[in-house]
Amino acid sequence: MGNGVSSSQTHQPEGPVPMAPAQLAAPAAGRRRVLWFHNKANHYFVAMLDALNAQGQAQYVAMFLCPPPTNSALMAIPQNSPFMFLGSAPAHDVAGRTLRPLQADAKALVQVGVFDMAIVSGYDSTYKRWVLAHCRARGIPVALFADSNIHGEFDGTVKSFCRRMAKKVLLRKIIAQANCILPVNSSGIAYWRYYGCPEGKLVIATYPSPVPRPEAGVPSAVGTSARIAALREAGLDPARRLLFTGARLVPVKGWHLMIEAFGRLGLAEKGWVWAIAGGGPLEAELKLRAGRLNGQGIHFLGVLGHGQTKALAAGADLFVLPSTYEPHGIVISEAMGAGTPVIASDACGAAIDLVEPGKTGWLFSNGSADDLERVLKAATDDPAGLQAMRSACRAKYESWYGQYSPLVAVPKVVDRLVAAALEPQRPPSSTKGSF
Numbered sequence: 001m002g003n004g005v006s007s008s009q010t011h012q013p014e015g016p017v018p019m020a021p022a023q024l025a026a027p028a029a030g031r032r033r034v035l036w037f038h039n040k041a042n043h044y045f046v047a048m049l050d051a052l053n054a055q056g057q058a059q060y061v062a063m064f065l066c067p068p069p070t071n072s073a074l075m076a077i078p079q080n081s082p083f084m085f086l087g088s089a090p091a092h093d094v095a096g097r098t099l100r101p102l103q104a105d106a107k108a109l110v111q112v113g114v115f116d117m118a119i120v121s122g123y124d125s126t127y128k129r130w131v132l133a134h135c136r137a138r139g140i141p142v143a144l145f146a147d148s149n150i151h152g153e154f155d156g157t158v159k160s161f162c163r164r165m166a167k168k169v170l171l172r173k174i175i176a177q178a179n180c181i182l183p184v185n186s187s188g189i190a191y192w193r194y195y196g197c198p199e200g201k202l203v204i205a206t207y208p209s210p211v212p213r214p215e216a217g218v219p220s221a222v223g224t225s226a227r228i229a230a231l232r233e234a235g236l237d238p239a240r241r242l243l244f245t246g247a248r249l250v251p252v253k254g255w256h257l258m259i260e261a262f263g264r265l266g267l268a269e270k271g272w273v274w275a276i277a278g279g280g281p282l283e284a285e286l287k288l289r290a291g292r293l294n295g296q297g298i299h300f301l302g303v304l305g306h307g308q309t310k311a312l313a314a315g316a317d318l319f320v321l322p323s324t325y326e327p328h329g330i331v332i333s334e335a336m337g338a339g340t341p342v343i344a345s346d347a348c349g350a351a352i353d354l355v356e357p358g359k360t361g362w363l364f365s366n367g368s369a370d371d372l373e374r375v376l377k378a379a380t381d382d383p384a385g386l387q388a389m390r391s392a393c394r395a396k397y398e399s400w401y402g403q404y405s406p407l408v409a410v411p412k413v414v415d416r417l418v419a420a421a422l423e424p425q426r427p428p429s430s431t432k433g434s435f
Contacts, residue, residue, distance in 0.1 A: 032058040032116040032418055037131055039121060040066045041083070043306055044330065046076040048208035048406055053081045057411050061115070065127065116418050117141045119182075119410070123174050132177040141417035143180040145205065147327040150190040151347040151366070171195040179417050182409070184328045185349040205409035206350075207330045209401065211310075211337025213394065227315030234275060234301055234312060241272045241383060244316035244340075246309045246331050247323070249280030249300075254322035254345065254367070259289050259298065261373040265380065268297025272380060274320070275312060279303040314338035317386050318379055323348055324367050336360060337397040339390035343375055354400055360393045 038045055041064050052060045062083035077083075118135050120128045123144060135142035153164060175181070175197045182205040183189050189202050228238040236242070243262075247253045255276075262274055279302055290298045304312075309331075313319055319335035319342045326348040333350050335342055342361035344351035355361040362375035379386060402408070 028056075028059075031056070032414060033114070034058050034060045034117045034119060034414055035063050035115050036060055036119045037063045037065060037121060037128060040064055041076050041078070043076045044208050045121075046078050046081075047210075049078055049083075050080045051208070051210075051407055052410065055407070055411065058116075058414055065125070115140070116421075117143070117414055119143045119145055121145045122147075123170075129174065132174060136177040139421060141179045141421050142177070143182055143413055143417065144174065144178040145182045145184075146192075147184045147188060147207070147349070148191040149185070149187040149325070149327040149347075149349045150194060151187055151349070152325045152327070153191065153194070168195060171197075175201070179420075180413050182406075182413065185353050187349040187352055188327075203409055203413055204404045205406045205413070206333070206401070206404040207328055208406050209330050209333040209337065210405070210407075211334055211397065213398075224315070226311065230308070230311040230315045233308065234299075234304075236273060236275055236299060241380070242312075242316045243267075243272060243274040243318050243320055243380075244277070244312050244335075245274070245320050245322075246277040246304075246313060247321060248278050249276075249282040249286060251282065252323060252325050254324045255282065255286050256289060257324075257367070257369045257372050258320060258322040259286065259293075260369045261376050262298065263291075263293060264369075264373055265377055267376075267380060268293055270380070273297055273299060275299045275301055275316075277301045277304045277309050277312060310334055310338070313340055316340050317383060318343060318361075320344070320376070321348060321351070322364075322372060326350070333397060333401065336393040337401070339394045341379070341386050341389045341393055343372070343379060345372075354396055356392075356396065360389060360396050 036049065041062070045062075049060055049062050052058070060081060062078060062081060064083065064085045066085060068085045118131060118140060120131050120142065123129055123132070123146065132142055132144065154160060171192075172195075175192070175195070178201065180203060181192050181197055181201050182203055183192060184206045185204065189204065192202055193199070231238040231242065245258070249255065258274070262268075262272075267274070274297065276299065283300060287294045287300060294300070313331065313335040316335070317340075319332070319340045321329055321332060321342065321344040323329065323345055324347060326345070329344065329348045329350040332342050332344060332348065332354060336354055342351060342355050344355060344361070344363060345366040346352065346363045347366040351361075351363060355363055357363055362379060364371040364375045
């Protein structure tokens, strides 16, 4: 059972109401309270939040910047964490619990709330930037969790130049207000360095993507019962070699590059299928582009459940993400955690950190169908080589995630920043010439 605030707990009338800090259960003695402002309750964030609270070092309270969902299937709900929705819609029944939204103007909660630290996911709204400024003014440590990627900043256009100049003004203030910035990968570190963030403020805390090691070690992609079951459930022939992609059907994912490369190489005739899990506005256009291969070598599976998507990624011979811009790409770490080699563009944040060409997959030049065709040929020409990569993929995932998992990085940052905030401030020296 989650710890959302219910009408039976508050005994307040229906409609938007202020939320008093007292309505949050006090954390256990010695535990710090951390408010985490996040756009919405998705599967990844909720799993991370519950896992952080299970560690017992601090109480992490989710502040979702949206109204409660009208349907529990639309949004994941924390099961072991306190949470609030900062929306103004009427109360809704979610998984048997009536959750009461906060007043639309949620600033009062932060102004009077009792907490030791805040974490803000992104700086894309006025409210998030206000939280940063307010915490700074009150002397409360605040960290910014951001998935920005340096590879989206330069395209040679005047528009890109103007955008960077505007960002330099905006981010100068944000960098000054945040005690720490938590990029999700090394491309994010490069982004914040470019905009002037001091090295000492940067700590990688990647997206949560725990992939348990199978009991029998890294699975084989061919012939396992799990793979056969996953392909049959998706309506695919288990006897075919499988390329898999899980992503939205939107332009930035670079679908046209992969359709072109797949067709040129004649992979369907060589026994390969490319299965795509996801929905979006380009579905009809992409099916037309696939032409005769639609339903024959290229299969659009639509939106699948998270579990089915992960099962297909684990059972694939190769995971492909041809995005022309990808701030991180959590699907890459999930695929590699299951032992599946990856092909991705060199603009994809997770791929830059996790893909070692020829060892755990391949990188291709962003936007180049020719270069994608080159690496795709190298991969599909050697299915046995793909099998041999699986142990290295899992090992690389474990090394990366073991160091930069938010379950490891975030508690360390909280301890460090809260301890620093509690230290008595030394009075300024009166010695002339001292700094």
